Amino acid sequence: MSNTSSVTPQTTPWKQPLDLLLLFGLLLLGLITPFAATSFGAATITSSDVLQVFSHKFLGLGESMGVTERIIWELRLPRVILAFIAGAGLSIAGSVLQTVTRNPLADPYLFGISSGASFGAVMALTLFSQSILWLSLPLGAFIGASLSVLMVLSLCGRNLSTQVERMLLSGVAISFMFGAMASLLLYFSSPQAAASVLFWSLGSFAKASWSGLILPAIIVSLCTVIILLFKRQIVAMRAGDETAHTLGINVGRLRLSMLLLCSLITAILVANCGGIGFIGLMVPHTVRLLFPGKYPLLLTAAIGGLFMVWVDVLARTLLSYQELPVGIITSVMGSVFFLFILGGRSAKRI
Amino acid sequence: MSKQALTTVLAVSGLGWQLNGLAILADIDFSLAKGQMLGIIGPNGAGKSSLLRCLYRFIKPTTGQIQLFGEDISALSAKAFAKQIAVVLQDTPHHFEMTTTQLVSLGLTPHKGAFEFTNASDRQVVAQALVKVGLADKANQAYESLSGGEKQRALIARAIVQRPQLLILDEPTNHLDIRYQIQTLELLHTLNITVITSIHDLNLASALCDELLLLDKGRCLAKGTPKQVLTEQRIAEVFDVCCEVKVHPQHGNPLISYFYGYHLGEKAAHQAAVDANSAASTVAADKGATDV
Numbered sequence: 001m002s003n004t005s006s007v008t009p010q011t012t013p014w015k016q017p018l019d020l021l022l023l024f025g026l027l028l029l030g031l032i033t034p035f036a037a038t039s040f041g042a043a044t045i046t047s048s049d050v051l052q053v054f055s056h057k058f059l060g061l062g063e064s065m066g067v068t069e070r071i072i073w074e075l076r077l078p079r080v081i082l083a084f085i086a087g088a089g090l091s092i093a094g095s096v097l098q099t100v101t102r103n104p105l106a107d108p109y110l111f112g113i114s115s116g117a118s119f120g121a122v123m124a125l126t127l128f129s130q131s132i133l134w135l136s137l138p139l140g141a142f143i144g145a146s147l148s149v150l151m152v153l154s155l156c157g158r159n160l161s162t163q164v165e166r167m168l169l170s171g172v173a174i175s176f177m178f179g180a181m182a183s184l185l186l187y188f189s190s191p192q193a194a195a196s197v198l199f200w201s202l203g204s205f206a207k208a209s210w211s212g213l214i215l216p217a218i219i220v221s222l223c224t225v226i227i228l229l230f231k232r233q234i235v236a237m238r239a240g241d242e243t244a245h246t247l248g249i250n251v252g253r254l255r256l257s258m259l260l261l262c263s264l265i266t267a268i269l270v271a272n273c274g275g276i277g278f279i280g281l282m283v284p285h286t287v288r289l290l291f292p293g294k295y296p297l298l299l300t301a302a303i304g305g306l307f308m309v310w311v312d313v314l315a316r317t318l319l320s321y322q323e324l325p326v327g328i329i330t331s332v333m334g335s336v337f338f339l340f341i342l343g344g345r346s347a348k349r350i
Numbered sequence: 351m352s353k354q355a356l357t358t359v360l361a362v363s364g365l366g367w368q369l370n371g372l373a374i375l376a377d378i379d380f381s382l383a384k385g386q387m388l389g390i391i392g393p394n395g396a397g398k399s400s401l402l403r404c405l406y407r408f409i410k411p412t413t414g415q416i417q418l419f420g421e422d423i424s425a426l427s428a429k430a431f432a433k434q435i436a437v438v439l440q441d442t443p444h445h446f447e448m449t450t451t452q453l454v455s456l457g458l459t460p461h462k463g464a465f466e467f468t469n470a471s472d473r474q475v476v477a478q479a480l481v482k483v484g485l486a487d488k489a490n491q492a493y494e495s496l497s498g499g500e501k502q503r504a505l506i507a508r509a510i511v512q513r514p515q516l517l518i519l520d521e522p523t524n525h526l527d528i529r530y531q532i533q534t535l536e537l538l539h540t541l542n543i544t545v546i547t548s549i550h551d552l553n554l555a556s557a558l559c560d561e562l563l564l565l566d567k568g569r570c571l572a573k574g575t576p577k578q579v580l581t582e583q584r585i586a587e588v589f590d591v592c593c594e595v596k597v598h599p600q601h602g603n604p605l606i607s608y609f610y611g612y613h614l615g616e617k618a619a620h621q622a623a624v625d626a627n628s629a630a631s632t633v634a635a636d637k638g639a640t641d642v
Contacts, residue, residue, distance in 0.1 A: 228465075229464040229465060230464065232458075232459050232462055233459065235452075235456070236456050236459045238446065238447075238448070239442055239446070239453070239456060240439070240441075240442060242408055242439055243437070243439055243442070243456075245406075245407075245408055245428075246406055246408075246432060246435070246436065246437035246439070247432050247456060247457070247459040247460055247512070248428045248429040248430075248431060248432025248433070248459060248460035249428065249432075249459065250428050288447065292447060292492075293447055293448060293449045293452060293492065
């Protein structure tokens with residue numbers, strides 16, 4: 001025990017040059033993304049067109065660009081924003097859930113949310129007419145998702161030592177239950193309905209509109225703010241339930257409220273964009289590997305959002321004649337990128 | 351009682367805890383004066399950890415009262431309680447990706463409100479705690495990469511940052527080699543706060559604790575100074591071993607030497623020697639030891 005050591009410990013984070021470089025790169029990407037992402041798509045639009053439209057809309061400079069302006073303003077921009085909100089929300093929910101359940105495999109769909117939502121969506125598709133599907137499908141998905149969360153919540157005990165385990169197990173059970181019921185309904189429904197459920201379940205931002213953005217934007221940002229308020233407590237949960245308890249945290253209550261917030265985020269997103277897999281699992285881990293030892297929640301959200309925007313750009317440009325579901329691309333890209341980072345990091349470490 | 355209240359940090363009376371109708375702890379009374387170090391000793395399963403868990407409110411006792419500075423601990427809010435009592439537990443979860451500094455900073459948790467960022471003076475407190483436990487040069491290392499003794503010191507630094515009136519430790523010397531065992535307990539003495547720690551090694555407890563509380567089957571068998579608690583007869587009864595207690599040449603507290611090959615735990619031997627008293631005296635005669 002060398003008390004003679006006069007070294008003042010370096011406690012300020014974000015001082016490594018690599019971290020700063022990464023942050024700078026992200027900032028740059030964040031700045032060009034709105035312009036670049038809106039210029040990709042079926043209609044040929046250049047970045048300078050986008051700039052002109054933005055300056056006309058935001059600053060009142062220049063003239064309206066007619067069709068181009070409508071494409072950018074009414075179709076692509078809401079879509080880019082929805083993609084960002086979805087990516088950010090799913091990433092932050094995944095990150096928080098992985099921490100409070102101390103399960104590295106936790107993702108936003110952990111508690112049967114996606115199968116609950118699918119069940120709700122299938123119900124809506126099979127029971128209601130196609131004409132009101134724009135309303136009944138997201139509503140059904142939201143109700144199904146909320147139902148599964150409420151069931152998990154009512155099943156998870158107050159006893160701290162068994163709480164996480166019960167939560168995870170009841171999530172699995174409920175997931176299978178809703179999955180079976182959705183499959184049953186699909187089995188007896190028309191091929192058309194089955195196809196639309198499949199497309200919905202793979203995720204898409206094609207239906208984005210300004211009015212549709214309001215609710216996801218409000219809910220995701222509100223939940224994010226609340227989560228940030230409890231960041232210190234969430235980080236302390238990593239030390240274990242008992243230690244967190246001795247640090248003055250009401251562990252059971254914190255875990256339940258975080259589960260509720262994350263479920264709210266996931267439910268509203270799954271209802272609006274379908275089930276976009278892998279991103280809530282992958283982005284938090286990627287951030288953890290890129291910035292080891294830190295817990296940058298907001299950065300996780302930003303990276304998740306940007307990633308999602310670019311995945312959506314790929315989804316609408318990869319094939320010239322049709323759109324790909326984003327869920328497929330997130331899974332393919334995500335797994336490859338994830339393995340790449342994992343390999344690079346472990347090679348450096350060991 | 352009112353005179354004592356000024357200096358008494360913790361007062362436990364009639365404490366009992368039952369789990370599924372089974373009494374894990376029963377009739378435990380003790381009080382602890384400011385600045386003292388209390389060692390909780392006893393065989394495995396005696397209820398040491400359960401007693402500590404009652405003290406830091408992780409389990410709610412079935413009966414009895416625990417008072418911290420004269421106030422019932424159940425009346426305190428979680429945050430207020432964490433400002434008074436810090437706890438160092440045995441193990442941290444795996445995949446615990448934090449630097450030493452980040453781990454130590456966790457001690458700030460009860461002192462910080464929502465949206466209150468870690469400021470320069472907090473960093474100062476963390477840095478000082480690291481210097482105090484001699485880990486200043488390991489501040490930015492991953493906690494997982496520290497040695498057992500360093501991990502224990504990092505956890506103690508976290509407790510220092512919590513600025514408690516009372517520090518509770520559960521087996522802080524477990525899995526440590528003898529140098530770190532001594533170092534860890536001596537470090538606790540330098541902190542000048544009231545300490546309660548459970549401890550396995552009786553010689554270490556004798557050397558470094560001001561007071562001892564001997565638990566067996568959830569009951570308090572003895573409490574007092576090491577000299578009062580650690581007698582040959584008690585150790586033989588409670589731990590089922592043969593030993594000789596002498597005076598330690600340096601600190602003057604009991605020094606226990608164990609004898610081997612006496613399987614008092616075997617049922618036949620146990621029944622033959624109806625009371626441990628006679629067994630102990632037989633052993634003493636065997637070894638030609640003088641009466642205590």
